[in-house]
Amino acid sequence: MSESAHIRVTVNGSPIECDVEPRMLLGDFLRTTLALTGTHFGCEHGVCGACTVIVNGDSTRSCLMFAVQADGGTVETVESLGTIDALHPLQEAFRTHHALQCGYCTPGMLMTALDLIRKRPLANDAEIRDGLSGNLCRCTGYQNIVIAVREAAKVIRASNL
């Protein structure tokens, strides 16, 4: 066992200060230490994108990053979006367009989509598909996810969220 390291990180707006093992994955830190189980592991080797969170403003696979690497930074997870009673427009679009089935890839898909909407023009579906191509979904065939992201982008941009 290795010694622990002291980290300070802002997760979903809350400052967190704690000791972690240097080898602990960011995803495990979120799921186990902070009990933020919305972030899921699908492959633990950086291919499926299910564990995607936003670190310092960029979508990041939390299975390919150690918690200590987030020291001094900010992390946004699916829990930072809307609530059950007031879904975020992106979540609302996913619901309206049936862009999720089992829901396992969904948190990672939402965080990737949020990052895309913030940064990319998403002028057409091909751009959306390209942006989502690092997130695997086994249930939906992607069609409704593409539609949901397209529609959410319009709403979010119109309301400057």
Add this chain to the structure above:
Amino acid sequence: MLETTRPKLVGASVKRVEDPRLLTGQGAYTDDFRPNGMLHVGLVRSVHPFARIVHINTAEAKRMPGVIGIFTAADIDGAAKPILATSKMKEYRAVPLPILAKDTVHHVGEAVVAVVATSRYLAEDALRKVEIDYEPLAACTDPEEATRPSAPLVHPSLGSNIALAREFVRGDVPAAMAAAQVRVKGRFRFFRKAALALESRSYLAEFNGGRRELTLHTSTQVPGIVRESLAELLDLPGNSVRVIAPDVGGGFGAKTSVYPEEILVCVLARRLGKPVKYTSDRLEDLSSTSQAFDEVIDAELGVAADGTLLALSADVTGDVGAYSVYPWTAAIEPVQVVSFLPGPYRLANYLGKVRGVITPKVPLGPYRGVGRPVSTFVMERLIDMAAVKLGIDPVAMRLKNLVREDEFPYKVASGIVWDRSAFIECLDAACQKADYAALRTMQHAARAAGRWIGIGIASYAELTGIGSKIPAAPGMPVNTGTETATIRIDATGAVTAIFGVASHGQGLETTLAQIVADDLGVRMEDIRIIQGDTAGRAYVTGTYASRSTVLAGGAAKLAAGAVREKVMLAASHLMEAAVEDLDASNGIIFVRGTDRRMTFKELARKVYVEFSRLPKELQQELEATRLYDPVVGTTSSASHIAMVEVDPISYQVHVLRYVVAEDCGRVVNPMIVEGQVHGGVAQGIGAALLEEVVYSEDGQLMTGSLMDYVLPSATGIPMMDVLHVEAESPSTLGGFRGMGEGGTIGAPAAIANAVSDALSPLGIEINELPATPERIFRLVEQASKQKR
């Protein structure tokens, strides 16, 4: 308006009840549960395909930090019976599936040693210190070679590597073949595939010693089947075992079998008196979760000059892997290829033979579509080959042979009976939606410009919502044909509807609520659907084989009807009106044509709280339990049309257009049905073009990560058009038909036909799937060599 009316919910694209929790990260999958004191299991898995275990040294591993215990087969000997999948099939052999390998390992990935530690990290540290000496044994990994008398036996006690064999005969195939003007044949092959749910398997067992009570949270599709198994294998009464399938991250058939790790965590939790969890990583998933397909099919079709199908013969060899999965057995996939091969067509003469051969690989199990993705691929290829030879358009060829309206119910050569379903209407609808004639015009223009563009069609039928009369898997001795619903209105007027199904993405909490709401006359939000939990249930199984809407929907209708009857009797007394004048909708009971009304809440209070004021015959709970059995089940059918282009440089196949017209009977929620079709087609496209589990000749697994086992991503799946041809099933309550698997059944065949059509100028036939760029490249190379 006095009367409270609202549009029917069945048939409406109601937003899903499940979504808010899943979208906000508040879903609860098995790995999300962390009870106090929980321990983690890490498994040392075999690196050999077939080897004798000579010695296991755990001394160093035991000294590792956080290690609570290390267990081999010997250490848990007698704690649980092994899993044994029996069958009523005559020619069938199965060996017990051990919890941990004892003496011999039979595939790469088989669990040998369990390490229990205080965290998953520490368990994984320690399992690397376990030393196992193996003596590798010779084995055949090729199923055809494995049937030869000289082949070494994977399980010597069976006396053969042939796990099962069966034959279907109808009519006189040799005579009909001889009379056929045109005969087409081929050797078809569909390589091995993984179901690959994004949530890998995860199990959490808790044993309360004081109460002698076992609770298992499991990422299963079949909590009921798991409970029966646990009770049997651990020798516990059913009332002491509760199995919960919480939110489950996809299954696609691979989570319908009882797994050794499911039993193992229960054994360890009982032994250690602490909650014990196992969560597999992706490598473990790819080397231990049941796999699909892996069949070679020699098939021949005889056709008359006018295109009438005369005779079909097929010889199927399936590589079923090392063990027979419970309860489905190793027969489920290969036998269903032969059962369903004649498809939705009129065909008098059929000879189908099948063998399932044991090899040292991961066991084969049910996968979305079971047998039918392969049978449809073969049959639809043969039909296209015959159409080309006869110069008949593939659509006309199918229209000529599809079972017609006046011929239902139609008994297929293998014994399956199709009830009335919209076979021809689906093909017509798909052609119309795709504008088939225009697609052909486009293709001609593109071909003239040198592009490899093709159009593929696939029509199929499947049996869904299977009842108690026939097993969901051939010869399986477990009843999968009944479903029980309990519907209860409690003292607050809220409705609870309890089922044995186990949703893992299908949205059953929504669709079953739609059915209950309509039949009871309450609002969606008044209903809580409980499923995926065996607590208090006499006999339940789960969700698989496109059964849940048909069986749970039917049970819901029966139980809701019975509860409504009780509600109306009570209301009749309380509202002083005849039952015939009463109606209910939106949570309100009303006397038709008057303003007299009462909410379910008010009525429930009067029934339960003001109980003594009711006449004796009305002093009863507003609850009913009803069992539904659709006996033989019903037929679902569809036609798929795909247009593809093969890239002449990368040999990648791009799907340009995709249309599905399907008949799943009365549609409960069109949005959800379309989603199921989209996802099914995407998996079918993956199966047709990308996904392949590869074993080396000596049995090593070559595809142990998602870099090697390639799933379709957002850039590889097109937008699809999905049409519902709603022919209500004559055989089921509510007219529902099952539809969870269809997309995956039709897509590989449609893609294979489209790619064959695209490459037909080169004389290339796609008879092996997946048609990866490498395979297409080789076919093109071969074709151009032959030309030269």
